């Protein structure tokens with residue numbers, strides 16, 4: 001494996017203190033080869049040729065949701081998620097990764113521009129009946145999951161935009177996967193191709209602000225895209241917003257006055273929205289603005305526990321995703337809340353599945369669904385998003 | 389036995405490599421260390437006994453492991469040849485990750501912990517009941533209850549409540565002949581013994597009611613700090629010398645005044661700077677962030693009488709030529725544990741190895757000023773006599789009786805084989 005200086009410095013800066021034991025994968029599996037400390041030490045061992053790069057090691061390296069909980073606690077403030085992604089990219093170069101399911105996603109994305117392998121033309125099916133522009137300063141980026149699987153999220157978002165009279169553009173079948181699944185799993189080349197397509201589309205349409213209702217897309221466009229643009233020598237001057245931020249802004253500016261929602265709710269910080277991009281307060285402000293009683297889970301904001309589905313874990317390691325998700329849904333149950341609100345289609349789908357499996361009586365919903373329902377009706381009807 | 393197969397275990401090469409590690413990275417000395425052969429993760433005391441039975445049957449050595457956050461080599465297996473044994477013995481590690489449950493006895497103000505219970509997890513649950521730990525190490529977010537007891541030491545709260553040794557009520561321990569409960573004066577056979585006399589399977593530790601604590605900062609010298617720290621009935625005291633504050637600023641990107649700084653945590657009202665005090669309190673779990681600056685770190689840790697600390701720091705600062713800094717956690721009995729950090733790039737073999745000599749020089753200096761090393765482990769087993777004083781012979785005798793074949797964590801705490809001799813010589817020859 002090749003060790004760039006940045007990667008090597010991080011490996012040597014690790015104090016081996018194990019504050020990163022909070023890792024949801026380690027908490028489930030209990031062996032250090034799936035802990036952040038163990039991974040850093042494995043990289044050191046590979047560098048010093050004390051251990052060999054072997055399939056089991058690579059597999060354990062991928063048992064990570066890229067949730068960033070390790071980074072939050074890190075004694076030496078290491079950028080661990082970057083480290084995992086750099087290391088995974090090297091493993092791909094060595095030919096021992098990506099793992100089978102991740103490879104499959106790659107093939108699908110190369111053919112269809114989305115990891116679900118859905119026909120490109122179907123991407124815009126969900127928006128029929130809603131008003132949008134071809135060109136506008138604000139671009140709604142629905143993302144693959146909301147376009148093909150969790151269409152209710154996309155629908156509720158644009159429905160809300162229509163209600164408040166927000167002028168926005170939507171690229172339809174010219175919207176492409178943001179590339180997140182490929183960046184997270186070390187397949188950077190695929191992500192670069194997708195970046196270019198999206199970037200050109202946005203430039204062509206005179207976009208200034210990109211709004212996403214998916215935490216994963218938001219993180220990718222906000223954090224990864226500027227870096228890729230820089231690498232490719234392209235100018236980057238887009239403002240990037242998550243729907244929760246936009247909704248909060250609209251409420252604060254008096255442009256949106258949803259009716260009251262008198263229920264006890266708890267909020268799950270999606271890792272890519274919370275820890276990765278530090279959007280902790282806006283969703284909570286929206287929840288307070290609609291008058292719901294917010295009961296926090298023990299682990300919240302920076303200490304929030306992952307839902308278990310990110311980083312390619314759910315697609316490749318179902319049991320692990322299940323063990324992590326179970327832990328989180330039981331924590332949500334402890335609060336006694338009626339609703340578990342999140343701001344990410346992956347978290348919602350996975351936590352809902354966990355609630356069903358564990359027989360936990362809690363309604364798992366996205367923030368935008370609640371707000372949109374309250375913007376006209378008085379009561380949330382609990383439409384389910386369709387996820388396969 | 390049928391259960392054996394069920395105990396989670398691994399002998400995968402990568403795990404053997406991963407579990408043969410603590411926070412130290414000792415140059416040259418690591419030639420005397422070997423890898424563990426198999427790691428067991430028992431889930432209960434019965435399984436611990438089963439692993440001990442296997443070890444006995446196979447003539448294997450046993451190394452217990454909590455979170456592996458100690459830095460004296462206590463969790464690192466020593467080569468048999470270094471212990472002057474000609475035949476190679478198998479090494480079994482008992483990792484307590486899966487034994488992390490605990491209970492709170494509110495009435496008795498006690499916690500009853502399985503060995504792998506993590507201090508800060510315990511604290512969070514205690515706080516919900518209006519209780520709190522009396523003492524905890526600054527590694528509390530990860531280190532285990534039995535790990536700290538077996539290692540022994542001082543930490544947050546030691547100013548008022550002493551070291552962990554003074555806060556253990558009772559222990560349950562397993563060895564090759566079964567399980568026993570020990571309390572009172574017999575606790576000394578296990579606290580700070582790093583598993584060489586038996587494996588801790590349960591610990592009862594004293595806790596207290598939560599109190600409203602205030603944190604004060606002072607820009608004072610080490611001499612002045614002694615006066616403030618020991619003047620009242622304070623909970624915790626931490627001194628950062630100006631050198632350490634400088635490193636801390638660099639590593640954290642903060643702008644604390646680069647002066648000698650004292651933080652006191654207390655229920656009393658003091659005339660100090662609260663925002664400074666709080667800032668230092670908030671980062672108490674991050675003493676090693678300065679490792680970034682190496683990247684790599686060499687540490688020296690000694691316990692000194694409070695009166696000796698100012699002169700010790702003065703001499704130490706003149707002695708160590710590289711950028712370095714010291715922090716001191718004060719303890720009951722007018723003592724302080726002085727921890728000095730020297731960031732050093734561990735990839736540069738010679739300069740890193742040379743930097744390690746500073747730990748030995750710091751130890752020599754401390755000893756000349758009525759100080760003692762913080763711990764023994766493997767690296768400083770040569771210092772056991774000094775550390776245990778009058779108890780030394782009795783403790784060694786106890787060890788011989790419970791573990792006649794030297795299978796329990798061999799090479800730790802007491803001097804055995806070539807290395808302690810070499811350490812003794814090194815101390816003599818290093819200027």
Ligand SMILES: Cc1cc2nc3c(=O)[nH]c(=O)nc-3n(C[C@H](O)[C@H](O)[C@H](O)COP(=O)(O)OP(=O)(O)OC[C@H]3O[C@@H](n4cnc5c(N)ncnc54)[C@H](O)[C@@H]3O)c2cc1C
Pocket residue numbers: 015016017075410411451452453454455456457458459461462463484503524525526527528530531532533534535536537538539540541542543544581582583584586587588589673674675676797800
């Ligand atoms: C950031 C940081 C801060 C620290 N702060 C402090 C501090 O304030 N005070 C302090 O004293 N130390 C401190 N340490 C050192 C270390 O954390 C402590 O010694 C710690 O409590 C060890 O716990 P552990 O669970 O990591 O034990 P380990 O390192 O795993 O083990 C320590 C010793 O105990 C033995 N052992 C482990 N479990 C058992 C058992 N069940 N039965 C018998 N023997 C056992 C091991 O064999 C080993 O010899 C710090 C370390 C770090 C990284």
Ligand code: SF4
Pocket residue numbers: 022023024025026035036063064065066067068069070071080081
């Ligand atoms: S990012 Fe999350 S899952 Fe991955 S190592 Fe860190 S804590 Fe574990």
Ligand code: SF4
Pocket residue numbers: 013014015016017018019020021036037040070073074075076077078080
């Ligand atoms: S918290 Fe950071 S420094 Fe500590 S072991 Fe984990 S990665 Fe290393």
